[in-house]
Amino acid sequence: MTPLVISQPVSSLASDEWTSGICNCFDDVPDCCLAFWCLPCYMCITSRNYGECLCLPLLDVFGFIPPSGMSMRASMRERYRIKGTICHDCVCATFCSPCVWCQMSREMKKRTIPIVLGDIICR
Template identity: 30%
Template sequence: MEQVKCESNPSDQPPQYSLPHTTTTMGGTYGSSPYSPPAQYSHTTIITAPVSQQMDRSLWSSGLCACMTECSSCLLTAFCTVCFTANLATRMGESCLYGYCCAPHFASTARPYFRGKENIVGSLAGDCCIGFWCGCCNICQISRELDRRGYPKGCMC
């Protein structure tokens, strides 16, 4: 087998670093000097990442208990909650069966989903509390917000 020796320009090769001086004792190996690259290596790599821009956050267009501004959604929620949640699900792009068969689950998950999608100020803890204790007012507020933001009406009112 023949060995071939390649000659190259030293500037084309990355610099070779030597390991720091180490001392071996019974307890193990300890470094006696910090690692530092040779002085001839001066290439610097700077990694930058895009800075996220602060997005404009909006507020709900109506209060949680502002049901009297639109009585139809308040009455539908009070007397036929599953029908109203099915309608709300279709307005939000979900299956009406999700709103009809899983109304309590839909009512608790629709708020954080919609709030995140539309960049509305709030918190997940607040969304959970409102979904649990104020379910009817919650879905009415979401319906009013869908109306204000121009979402299609759905199959009811």
């Protein structure tokens, strides 16, 4: 019987900063166009790609501070070990929501850490 070896995937980037700024929309023009023209769809797609519930971002329409955008940004900072504060996440998610969602999508594409769900690896 061979032993089962489990290893944590390593990020392709070791930086503690975001790979792109909030307003770097020209880094991924098609995504930013989709976010501009249909933000709810884009938020749901990005949330699903991150491994969260597809409909989670729809909660953002019920208040002034968008809970899913803020919490997903904070979670992404923790996952990728990016410097920042929850206060900064709250301000960015509240006043620059489309740009924040585009930044998170770009970050996931650049970091390429697979999400492991049990025995299934999602990329």
